[in-house]
Amino acid sequence: MTTHFAIAGFLIVVALLAYIFAGYPLLLGFLARRFGKPIRKGDQQKTVSILIAVHNGEQFLAAKLDSVLALRYPKELLEVLVLSDGSTDRTEEIARHYESRGVELLALPKGGKPAALNAGIARSHGEILVLTDVRQVLDLDSVAQLVACFADPRVGVVSGDLLMRRSDDLELRNFPIYWRYERWIRKQQGKLDSMLSATGPFYSIRRELAVVMPEDTLLDDMYLPLAAFFRGYRLIVDEDARALDYVPPLKAEFGRKVRTLAGNFQIMWQYPALWSFRNRMLFHFLSHKVARLALPYLFLLLLVFSFRLPGYWAWAMVALQAGFYLLAAVDLLVPDSWPLKRLTSPARAFVVMIAAALFAIVVFFVPPRKLWKTTQLGSAQSGGRG
Numbered sequence: 197m198t199t200h201f202a203i204a205g206f207l208i209v210v211a212l213l214a215y216i217f218a219g220y221p222l223l224l225g226f227l228a229r230r231f232g233k234p235i236r237k238g239d240q241q242k243t244v245s246i247l248i249a250v251h252n253g254e255q256f257l258a259a260k261l262d263s264v265l266a267l268r269y270p271k272e273l274l275e276v277l278v279l280s281d282g283s284t285d286r287t288e289e290i291a292r293h294y295e296s297r298g299v300e301l302l303a304l305p306k307g308g309k310p311a312a313l314n315a316g317i318a319r320s321h322g323e324i325l326v327l328t329d330v331r332q333v334l335d336l337d338s339v340a341q342l343v344a345c346f347a348d349p350r351v352g353v354v355s356g357d358l359l360m361r362r363s364d365d366l367e368l369r370n371f372p373i374y375w376r377y378e379r380w381i382r383k384q385q386g387k388l389d390s391m392l393s394a395t396g397p398f399y400s401i402r403r404e405l406a407v408v409m410p411e412d413t414l415l416d417d418m419y420l421p422l423a424a425f426f427r428g429y430r431l432i433v434d435e436d437a438r439a440l441d442y443v444p445p446l447k448a449e450f451g452r453k454v455r456t457l458a459g460n461f462q463i464m465w466q467y468p469a470l471w472s473f474r475n476r477m478l479f480h481f482l483s484h485k486v487a488r489l490a491l492p493y494l495f496l497l498l499l500v501f502s503f504r505l506p507g508y509w510a511w512a513m514v515a516l517q518a519g520f521y522l523l524a525a526v527d528l529l530v531p532d533s534w535p536l537k538r539l540t541s542p543a544r545a546f547v548v549m550i551a552a553a554l555f556a557i558v559v560f561f562v563p564p565r566k567l568w569k570t571t572q573l574g575s576a577q578s579g580g581r582g
Contacts, residue, residue, distance in 0.1 A: 199506050202501045203506075206501035213494055216487045220484065224385065224388070225384055233389065235345055235348050238344060239344060239347075241273065242322070244274055244324045244339060244343060245316075245321060245326065246274065246275065247277050247320060248330055249309050249327070250330040251280070251282060252284060253285075256330045257278070266336060267334065267338070274339075278291040278299060279304060279312040281309060281312040317403075317406050324401070324403065325402075326339060327398075327399055327400070332397045332440060335437070338436075339400075339437070345434050346400075348430075352401065352421075352427070353405070353420070353425075354400045355431070356433075357433060357434065357435045358441055359438055359439070361442055390431040390476075390477055391433065392425070392477060392480070393421060394421045396417035397439065397441060398437075401420055407419075412565055414559070419466065422470075426467070450548050453552035454552045454567060458556040458557075458567055460488075460489060461556060489556065520543055521547065525544075
């Protein structure tokens with residue numbers, strides 16, 4: 197590798213990284229402001245089926261159902277189904293306590309979340325389907341706000357706005373920073389036209405647009421929305437439809453992120469039209485979804501090119517990158533009370549996300565179902581596999 201080639205490669209990779217992290221979001225924000233298409237919301241009285249897919253969610257199910265039953269939406273128009281995916285804890289017992297209040301339990305053999313949702317959709321009757329995991333508590337007006345968006349006939353899928361509970365743990369505090377960044381991008385895409393996915397723990401879809409998913413699907417929140425997208429409908433976020441979630445620890449988030457990014461590889465196979473001009477968001481698909489999957493390889497290239505830079509620049513660039521990775525590595529050893537934690541913890545959070553993108557390629561070598569892991573919060577398990 198010649199020095200000139202290394203310099204050119206290094207600069208190209210730096211430019212690509214700058215575009216992915218800053219250039220694209222800035223451009224997207226401009227396009228959304230300049231060419232955004234507002235949604236025409238209106239009061240609607242549509243029947244709604246709330247589907248709660250859950251595996252071993254005893255810790256959260258009662259609070260979830262209490263929040264659903266407290267919704268400010270006509271009770272006679274609400275249908276609530278708990279889809280127990282082979283739960284072995286008290287999930288089904290808790291759900292049965294709510295049967296007198298109109299909650300229906302569908303006890304299913306363990307087949308995975310897509311199979312549970314397929315069964316729930318087939319069993320439900322609502323004009324609007326609200327798909328939600330067990331861990332998140334819903335705002336009182338959230339479902340009414342989701343339904344109001346369907347007054348616009350162009351809208352096929354509406355995501356709720358997922359907010360994270362505050363945490364005193366520095367490690368947990370860094371995840372919402374990433375999530376706020378991701379939320380902002382999704383909202384701008386929705387304003388411009390459509391996201392290419394939904395917010396998995398809380399989203400809604402017109403019943404007639406819900407298709408049967410393959411049971412090894414990793415991302416129902418992409419598979420179902422994309423079926424609506426390719427029929428010409430918009431996929432949006434409604435900021436007034438709020439749900440509150442717990443922040444998963446980095447250890448749990450790594451596994452979830454591997455599954456999510458592996459699911460992106462899978463969905464590109466399931467929907468080859470994503471790569472064609474049938475995808476009216478093709479530029480954004482490449483700049484957002486594909487670019488995220490390319491990040492670990494760009495960082496590896498950056499390191500390789502750095503070694504071949506001339507003189508002092510090689511040592512400086514390699515040392516800078518090595519220092520950053522070392523900062524992330526020592527985070528596990530740094531006490532929370534040390535000021536250094538404010539540097540090591542964000543570095544570790546960033547490296548975990550990049551590493552997850554690298555490991556996502558495992559989807560080509562193992563059965564997709566092996567990537568499902570139950571999220572751990574402290575000593576308890578969350579349900580819904582979220």
